Amino acid sequence: MAEPVNGGAPNQPPKEMSMEIRLLLAFILMGVVMFLTPYLFKSNTPPAPKKEAAKTAETTAAPAAAAAAAPAAHDAAKPAAAETAAATGPANSPATAQQVLPVLTIVTNKYKVAFSNQGANVRSWQLKGYKGNDEKPLELTNTAVTTDFPFSLYFPSQKPTSNVNWSFYDQKVDPDGLGVAYDFSDGHTVVHKQFRFEKNSYLVQVSSSVAIDGKPVENLIEWRGGFGDLTVPSPASTQRTLYFSVPENKLVELHASAAKNGPATAKGDFSFAGVADTYFAAVFLPTTGGNQMEQVTFSDNVHTVLDEKPVALSGVALSNGPSNHFELFIGPKDLDLLKKVNPKLEQVVDFGWLGFLAKPLFLIVNWINDTFVHNFGWAIVLVTIIINMILFPLKLSNMKSMRKMQALKPQIDVINAKYKDVGLRDARKADQNQEVMDLYKKYGVNPMGGCVPMLLQVPFFFAFYRVFTVSVEMRGASWLWVSDLSQPEHFVIKVLPIVMIASQFFMQKMTPQPNQDPGQAKMMMLMPVIFGVMFYNFPSGLVLYYLTSNLVNMGQQVFFNHTEAAQEAARSVEPPKKKNGRK
Numbered sequence: 264m265a266e267p268v269n270g271g272a273p274n275q276p277p278k279e280m281s282m283e284i285r286l287l288l289a290f291i292l293m294g295v296v297m298f299l300t301p302y303l304f305k306s307n308t309p310p311a312p313k314k315e316a317a318k319t320a321e322t323t324a325a326p327a328a329a330a331a332a333a334p335a336a337h338d339a340a341k342p343a344a345a346e347t348a349a350a351t352g353p354a355n356s357p358a359t360a361q362q363v364l365p366v367l368t369i370v371t372n373k374y375k376v377a378f379s380n381q382g383a384n385v386r387s388w389q390l391k392g393y394k395g396n397d398e399k400p401l402e403l404t405n406t407a408v409t410t411d412f413p414f415s416l417y418f419p420s421q422k423p424t425s426n427v428n429w430s431f432y433d434q435k436v437d438p439d440g441l442g443v444a445y446d447f448s449d450g451h452t453v454v455h456k457q458f459r460f461e462k463n464s465y466l467v468q469v470s471s472s473v474a475i476d477g478k479p480v481e482n483l484i485e486w487r488g489g490f491g492d493l494t495v496p497s498p499a500s501t502q503r504t505l506y507f508s509v510p511e512n513k514l515v516e517l518h519a520s521a522a523k524n525g526p527a528t529a530k531g532d533f534s535f536a537g538v539a540d541t542y543f544a545a546v547f548l549p550t551t552g553g554n555q556m557e558q559v560t561f562s563d564n565v566h567t568v569l570d571e572k573p574v575a576l577s578g579v580a581l582s583n584g585p586s587n588h589f590e591l592f593i594g595p596k597d598l599d600l601l602k603k604v605n606p607k608l609e610q611v612v613d614f615g616w617l618g619f620l621a622k623p624l625f626l627i628v629n630w631i632n633d634t635f636v637h638n639f640g641w642a643i644v645l646v647t648i649i650i651n652m653i654l655f656p657l658k659l660s661n662m663k664s665m666r667k668m669q670a671l672k673p674q675i676d677v678i679n680a681k682y683k684d685v686g687l688r689d690a691r692k693a694d695q696n697q698e699v700m701d702l703y704k705k706y707g708v709n710p711m712g713g714c715v716p717m718l719l720q721v722p723f724f725f726a727f728y729r730v731f732t733v734s735v736e737m738r739g740a741s742w743l744w745v746s747d748l749s750q751p752e753h754f755v756i757k758v759l760p761i762v763m764i765a766s767q768f769f770m771q772k773m774t775p776q777p778n779q780d781p782g783q784a785k786m787m788m789l790m791p792v793i794f795g796v797m798f799y800n801f802p803s804g805l806v807l808y809y810l811t812s813n814l815v816n817m818g819q820q821v822f823f824n825h826t827e828a829a830q831e832a833a834r835s836v837e838p839p840k841k842k843n844g845r846k
Contacts, residue, residue, distance in 0.1 A: 362380075362431035363380070363431065364379075364380040364431075364434055366378070366379060366386065367379075367380075367436065367443060369440065369441065369443070369458075371391075371441070371460050371461070371462045371463070372391065372462055372463045373391055373392075373463070373464065373465050373594065374388065374389065374391060374460070374593070375387070375389040375391060376388050376460075378434075378443060379412075380431055380432045380433075380434045380445065381429060381430070381432075382412060382427070382428045382429050383414070383432040383434075383445035383447070383456045384412040384414040384415045384428065385404065385413040385414050386404070386412060387402060387404060387406070388402070388413065389401060389402055389403070390593070390594065390595075393595065395493075395494035396492070396495050397494045397568075399494075401543075402493070403490060403491055403492075403543065403545070403593065404488075404489075404490075405488040405489040405490075405493055405576065406568060407488075407565065407566040407567050407568055408487065408488035408489075408563075408566075411428065411485060411487040411488060411578070412428075413487070414456070414458075414469070414484055414485065414486070415428040415485045415487070416428060416454070416471060416473065416482045416483065416484065416485065417482070417483040417484075417485050417559065417580040418473075418480065418481070418482055418483075419481060419528075419559070420481060421475065421480050421481070423451075423452040423473065423475060424449060424451040424452045424475065425447075425449045425452055427447060427454050427473070430449070431447075432445040432446060432447045432454070432456075433445065433446045433447070437459070441459065441460045441462060442457070442458060442459040442460060443457070443458050444456070444458075445457070451475055452473065452474070452475050453473070453474045453475075454471070454472070454473050455470075455471065455472050455473075456470070457470045457471075465592055465593060465594035465600065466590055466591065466592055466604065467590075467592075467593065468550075468589075468590060469484065469547075469587070469589045469590075469591045470586065470588045470589070471484055471586065471587045472585070472586035472587070479585035479586065480585070481582065481585060482582060482587070483557065483559060483581055483582040483587075484581055484582065484589070485578065485579070486537075486538050486578065486580075487561060487578035487579075488565045488576055489502055489563065489565065489577065490502065490538045490539065490545055490576075490577070491540030491542070491543045492541075492542065492543065493567045493568060493569070494568060494569060496569075498540070498567060498574075498576070499519065499574045499575055499576050499577075502538070502539075502540055502576050502577035503516045503517060503518050503539060503540075503577055504516070504517045504536075504538050504539075504560040504578075504579040505517070505538070505539055505611065506529060506531075506533045506535065506536035506537075506558050507533055507534040507535050507536070507607050508532070508533060509531075509532040509533065509534055510531070510532055514607075514611065515529070516613075517560045517577070518577060519560075519561075519562040519563070519576060519577045519578075520562065521560055521562075522560045522561050522562040523562050523575070526559045526560065526561055527560040528557065528560075529557070529558045529559075530555075530556070530558075531555070531556070532553070532554045532556075533549075533554055533555075533556040533558070534548070534554060534605065534607050535547060535548045535592075535605060535607070535608065536556055536558045536579075536581055537579060537581070537592075538577055538578070538579040539611055541732070541733060542595060542596055542733075542735040542738055543593075543594065543596060543735070544592065544593070544594070544608075544611050545592070545593045546611070547581045547589040547590075547591055548589060548590045548591070548592065548604075549583040549588070549589060549590075550588045551583070551584070551588040554583075555583060555584070556581060556582065556583045557581065557583075558580070558581050559579065559580040559581075560577065560578070560579060561577070561578035561579065561580070562577070562578070563575070563577070563578040564576075592604050592608070595735040596611055596612045596733075596735050597735055597736060598612060598625075598626075598629075598736075612733055613733055614726075614729050614730070615733075617725050617726045617729060620722055620723070620726040621727075621730050624646070624723070624726050624730060625730045625734055625736075627646055628642045628643060628646050628730070629736060631645055638740075638741075638742060639736070639737060639740035639742065639748055639804070640740070640741070640742020640743065640745065640748060641742065643727075643742075643748070643804055643807055643808055644807065644811050647811040647812055647815065648811065648815055650723060651812055651816065651819070652815075654719055654720070655819060658816070658819060659823065662819075662820065662823045662829070662832075663829075663832040664708055666829055666832040666833050667706055667707075667708045667832050667833070667835065667836045668708055668710070669833070670832070670833040670836045670837065671702060671703075671706065671708065671836050674836075675702070678698050678699055678702070679695075681695075682694070682695040706836040707835075708836070720812065724805075724809070727804070727805055728802070728805050730804075731748060731749050731802035731804045731805050732802065734749075737749040737802075737804060740804075742803075742807065744758065745759070745803045745807075747803070748802060748803050749802050749803075750802060750803065751799070751801065751803060757799060759803055759806040759807060759810060760795050760798045760799045760806055761795070762810060763795060763798060763806055763809055764791045764794065764795035765791075767791030767794060767795075767813060768788075770813055770816055770817050770820070771787065771790075771791070773820045773821065773824070794809075
């Protein structure tokens with residue numbers, strides 16, 4: 264890389280920044296951006312999933328007192344006004360306490376779902392095989408919400424004669440225990456809801472219809488008060504509603520802020536629509552009536568299990584006609600899984616602006632994990648080695664250039680001494696710079712060439728960062744002592760960042776340093792510490808990637824130092840030897 268030209272005289276303007284300093288500043292700025300990203304965009308780092316236990320589907324009906332804690336908490340916290348409205352329906356259909364049925368729990372290999380016949384809605388939807396930050400089974404509903412439970416109904420125009428979201432329904436369970444139907448009638452309003460599960464699938468059949476005095480009424484199926492892993496820090500930042508517009512071939516995502524002034528409605532030809540967080544999604548795919556759908560986004564100011572004050576969480580309501588018929592996917596945003604359901608569903612995994620690199624990078628890591636090593640940590644190590652080997656020809660060119668620049672240092676020192684009293688504003692400064700560039704040109708040295716291989720690494724750095732923060736496959740992936748590659752190490756003193764700092768120091772010692780003054784050398788020695796601080800709270804997988812890159816670079820540098828090419832590069836720039844006291 265190019266060195267700054269020494270001015271030498273006191274009280275002169277500052278020296279020009281070398282390429283090393285500029286590169287250091289670039290990496291510092293990159294670190295600032297990456298460090299502030301979790302705070303500006305509040306990306307979360309959810310905890311580890313655990314392997315699913317294969318169990319046969321079963322349906323249990325337990326008394327309310329023995330029901331799941333979340334449904335019980337919901338019912339206990341039910342607002343008095345809503346309870347009164349449900350209990351004082353039309354005279355010909357009184358809603359009495361005797362109409363309360365035991366909580367219905369449907370258990371499959373994928374879910375544990377609790378239904379209540381009061382409102383014919385869901386009080387708990389647990390995703391088996393995954394845990395939240397609290398190390399409890401992952402609850403996808405907001406158990407702190409006391410109104411508008413998931414699968415309540417939203418009426419944008421004509422309202423029913425009863426509060427059907429709190430009225431008591433007749434409940435009929437399918438003989439195999441994998442489905443349930445709910446029916447309500449007050450003599451004017453008739454409501455029908457039906458749910459059908461599969462014992463080993465993330466797909467659920469859901470339908471709803473409402474009629475008032477025999478005429479169909481538009482109704483939308485709701486999922487209100489937040490969705491997904493609500494035990495992570497700042498869950499509101501990860502929540503969004505979404506729909507895939509067929510005419511635009513585009514996924515549209517809306518955060519709660521889109522509905523801060525009231526519900527935001529979208530209608531059109533949608534392949535799917537729903538609600539999601541970073542790692543999980545609940546999407547509704549129409550099964551009848553084409554793709555015409557209506558989606559309403561809500562901003563629900565509600566409590567969560569962690570937030571004492573209400574926060575704005577995303578809510579959604581969906582319909583595909585006067586009567587709704589959906590295939591519902593509720594589960595992890597696993598690319599293979601999503602592709603099997605609907606190829607367009609892959610887009611709910613947001614790889615960001617570097618998706619063209621991050622997604623293939625993830626697919627390669629995933630393939631190596633599935634095919635060979637069966638561990639994401641070792642898959643990352645192998646992919647990192649492959650990337651560095653592919654870039655080695657460029658690095659080799661850089662190593663030769665650095666060795667030449669190091670060998671040219673005595674000649675550069677002569678030029679600097681010649682202009683040591685020349686200030687930056689002096690016209691002769693251009694002559695000094697020109698002499699240096701002529702020297703580089705004479706020996707075929709590119710002062711910018713040293714930065715190119717390092718700059719090529721930057722896209723991979725950002726791409727890996729995105730992979731570790733959006734891929735549910737990385738959530739909870741372990742490697743040696745690291746329990747979760749998508750999170751920082753859980754130790755007070757984190758091992759990987761410290762080893763990475765050490766590797767940076769060793770690598771600097773091994774790398775030729777072309778014509779650096781003492782101030783620059785000290786500045787460069789601070790770079791490993793800066794990187795260590797920057798990486799300390801990054802996902803462990805990202806630190807593993809960078810550490811592996813350092814180790815591979817060290818090996819490549821050792822290899823180069825012992826080749827004839829290194830000696831030839833140095834000899835090629837040596838001035839002619841003196842003969843008889845003359846050059």
